[in-house]
Amino acid sequence: MKDMTDQVKEIATKLLESGQVDVFMAWEKGDAPHQSKPFFARNVADVEKIIFDEYCIHNLSTYLTRFRDGKEKIAIVVKGCDSRGVVRMLEDHQMKRDRLHIIGINCPGMKDPLEAMKQHSGFERETGEKGLAIKCLQCMQPNPVIYDESLGEIQEPHFKGERFTEVKALEAMSSEERYQFFSEVLSTCIRCYACRQVCVACNCRTCIFDEAKPQWVGRETSVGDNFMYHIVRAFHMAGRCIECGECERVCPVNIPLMLINRKLIKDVDHYFGPYDAGMAYVEGGKPPLSLYKIDDPDDFI
Ligand code: SF4
Ligand code: SF4
Ligand code: SF4
Numbered sequence: 001m002k003d004m005t006d007q008v009k010e011i012a013t014k015l016l017e018s019g020q021v022d023v024f025m026a027w028e029k030g031d032a033p034h035q036s037k038p039f040f041a042r043n044v045a046d047v048e049k050i051i052f053d054e055y056c057i058h059n060l061s062t063y064l065t066r067f068r069d070g071k072e073k074i075a076i077v078v079k080g081c082d083s084r085g086v087v088r089m090l091e092d093h094q095m096k097r098d099r100l101h102i103i104g105i106n107c108p109g110m111k112d113p114l115e116a117m118k119q120h121s122g123f124e125r126e127t128g129e130k131g132l133a134i135k136c137l138q139c140m141q142p143n144p145v146i147y148d149e150s151l152g153e154i155q156e157p158h159f160k161g162e163r164f165t166e167v168k169a170l171e172a173m174s175s176e177e178r179y180q181f182f183s184e185v186l187s188t189c190i191r192c193y194a195c196r197q198v199c200v201a202c203n204c205r206t207c208i209f210d211e212a213k214p215q216w217v218g219r220e221t222s223v224g225d226n227f228m229y230h231i232v233r234a235f236h237m238a239g240r241c242i243e244c245g246e247c248e249r250v251c252p253v254n255i256p257l258m259l260i261n262r263k264l265i266k267d268v269d270h271y272f273g274p275y276d277a278g279m280a281y282v283e284g285g286k287p288p289l290s291l292y293k294i295d296d297p298d299d300f301i
Helices: 002-017 044-049 060-067 080-091 113-119 165-171 175-186 223-237 246-250 257-272
Strands: 023-029 036-041 074-078 100-105 149-151
Touching (some): 002 044, 002 074, 002 100, 023 044, 036 060, 060 074, 060 080, 074 080, 080 100, 223 257, 246 257
Parallel strands (some): 023 074, 074 100, 100 149
Antiparallel strands (some): 023 036
């Protein structure tokens, strides 16, 4: 992907040199060969560090929260998933469109640096090359949905199967079976909050899980407190999750968070759709569940 790196660097140099932007968000190489990490270039000298390779998997849009209170003009490089995250930030009024210059890259799919790290460490090292990350094999939108300029060939969706197969299997369970299933998978959650930290939709300034007075949700890693954490997290994601798969990718104990997210995606689409979060940005548009109407047909409201 050297060619792509060169093209990104060229755009970064142009934008920073001309003063069109104050910050250029992209990636730089980490310490390990399979590690690439978010990088914010602030001047032309920084541009040298910018790269785009098969490990640029992090959703850069999450980092826009760091700039939400400022006035800087920001250039951001986005893949399909990051671009849906940018839409999330715009719809949530966390960022203004006129502060952004968006460089879209039609994404061929990325490898997971966490998987590569596991593969290259420990006693049972594997030497073979790993393929695309799971989230990329399940990706339906590799091409950016919002951009000012775009790079690379348009890509076909990487996912070819039936999107909700696992959700339907979950729905087919009895409520006792479902309770048993979730008791087992959620009992291993260590409440590290990596899934929250990496999520572009988790952009509240004060998170309910951090509040101490009152403490809304217990902090034990008991099944009860874990259920509460995951129920609250899931409801906050309803109609807002842009399906980037980052939460599940970073979970150290492999909790199937995308199963929960996709159940909500399916239900929001069914009851309020057709709708997929972050697929298009309409200035002033109101996505489902973001609007209250006095004549809402649901009586519980
Ligand atoms: S989820 Fe899609 S857009 Fe995002 S890195 Fe993977 S293939 Fe690219
Ligand atoms: S990343 Fe995994 S272990 Fe950590 S809080 Fe989230 S679900 Fe629990
Ligand atoms: S809940 Fe997971 S998949 Fe959805 S936006 Fe957040 S990190 Fe991405």
